[in-house]
Structure formats: C-alpha cells, structure tokens
C-alpha cells in the first residue's frame with residue numbers, strides 16, 4: 001500500500017484531488033489507500049452494481065448513488081477493488097468524463113487483464129489477478145465474504 005500511495009502522491013504534484021471510491025467493493029481498499037497518500041485530497045463515493053449474486057457481469061451497470069461533489073476542474077482518481085470484464089469502468093469513465101474533470105485516473109487493487117480493449121487504461125494497479133472469482137478485502141460473492149482481511153479464490 002505504501003508503494004501505491006507514494007506513486008499516487010508523486011503523480012499529483014498540484015491541483016485538487018478527489019478520490020472517488022466505487023462502492024461497495026472498494027470500501028476497505030479505499031480506506032487503506034487514502035491513508036497512504038500524502039497530499040491534500042477529498043473523498044467521495046459512487047455506488048454501482050452489475051454482478052448482483054452472480055459470478056459473471058450482468059452487462060448492465062446500475063448507478064445507485066451519484067456524488068454531489070463538483071468534479072469540474074479537479075483531478076479525479078476513481079478507485080475500484082477489481083477490474084474484471086472492464087464494463088463497469090467503461091461506463092463510469094464515460095459518465096465522469098462528461099463532468100469536465102481536470103484529469104481522470106483509475107486505481108484498482110486487482111486487475112484480471114481480461115479487458116484488453118479498455119479505452120481508459122488503469123493507471124495505478126495493486127496486483128495482477130488470476131482469472132478466478134475472488135472474494136475478501138471488500139470483494140463479495142452474493143454480498144458475503146467482504147469482511148475477510150485477505151483476498152481468496154472461490155475456485
């Protein structure tokens with residue numbers, strides 16, 4: 001976490017930084033990550049869901065909470081727990097891009113590298129992940145296992 005925090009700190013030498021956590025999955029990662037970033041920042045959240053109880057994406061990303069914080073002119077760092085099919089990111093990047101941020105960066109704890117066609121690359125990655133369904137440290141299966149203090153595979 002220190003290395004990722006230092007990388008992010010160095011990447012944003014000036015301007016306002018808004019760290020936007022994508023719930024629910026990012027809640028534990030985000031709380032560790034912001035404590036490893038050593039520059040002023042604000043925190044807000046988006047709530048989106050596409051998996052429900054399944055292990056494959058429904059393809060429909062539902063936005064359940066949209067932040068009221070002004071995004072225009074700020075560096076936005078969107079924080080994801082995991083990038084899998086890339087659909088969630090693709091849809092959110094389009095939506096957030098319309099709000100004229102100064103920059104839009106993506107940070108993910110885990111990246112499965114399935115989505116080779118991602119229009120917006122993930123700039124900050126914690127770990128490359130296997131092509132298995134992972135749970136723990138915020139990640140769920142049917143809302144269970146989020147509390148585990150480690151990441152585990154259900155395969």
Ligand SMILES: O=P(O)(O)OC[C@H]1O[C@H](OP(=O)(O)OP(=O)(O)O)[C@H](O)[C@@H]1O
Pocket residue numbers: 022023024025026048049050051052057080081082083084085086087088089139140
């Ligand atoms: O790259 P993708 O295939 O789009 O998958 C990644 C997204 O799917 C999961 O969210 P989910 O819909 O399970 O909601 P949750 O965060 O509330 O668990 C995960 O937290 C990511 O946000």
Ligand code: HPA
Pocket residue numbers: 051082083084085132133134135139140141
């Ligand atoms: O591997 C996963 N685990 C939990 N949630 C997910 N959402 C996309 N991929 C995953």
Ligand SMILES: [Mg+2]
Pocket residue numbers: 025051052139140141
């Ligand atoms: Mg989920």
